[in-house]
Amino acid sequence: MPTEREQFDAIARFFETLGPADVARLSHFYSPEAFFKDPFNEARGIPAITGIFDHMFVKLDQPRFKITRQVVDGRHAFLTWDFYFAFKGQTATQCIRGGSHLILDDQLRIEWHRDYWDAAEELYEKLPILGSLMRWLKRRAAQ
DSSP, X not given: OOOHHHHHHHHHHHHHTOOGGGGGGGGGTEEEEEEEEOSSOEEESHHHHHHHHHHHHHHEEEEEEEEEEEEEETTEEEEEEEEEEEETTOOOOEEEEEEEEEEEOTXXXXXXXXXXXXXXXXXXXXXXXXXXXXHHHHHHHXX
16 A cells, blocks of 8 residues: 555646546545535535536646645645646636645545635636626725
């Protein structure tokens, strides 16, 4: 069995190389009743988590993660990442910067996955109409 550090390295490699066909392998890295949460989703269990990643590949062009740092403490890790993608039908590459808190179970599979990123700054402000409103609200709040 790998060490916790080796397992987190394997998880990071998995996310950096994740493609549509790899989603079926989530059960190698997630426990059956794993919990996942990000700014838009909250799910429990591999089928629900698989649905989130499948949806990502349907809605976005060329989504990919670049893990920028790992902080590992036993079965806990915090990974910072850049997520690159293009909206369907657009050519401009977008980038969301965020982080993931991961906790492993006794079999060194992810039992807790919580993503942290600012949806307003990293996503909404980049949308044509909504972006203008979000930038205006941000300016007004800063006054």
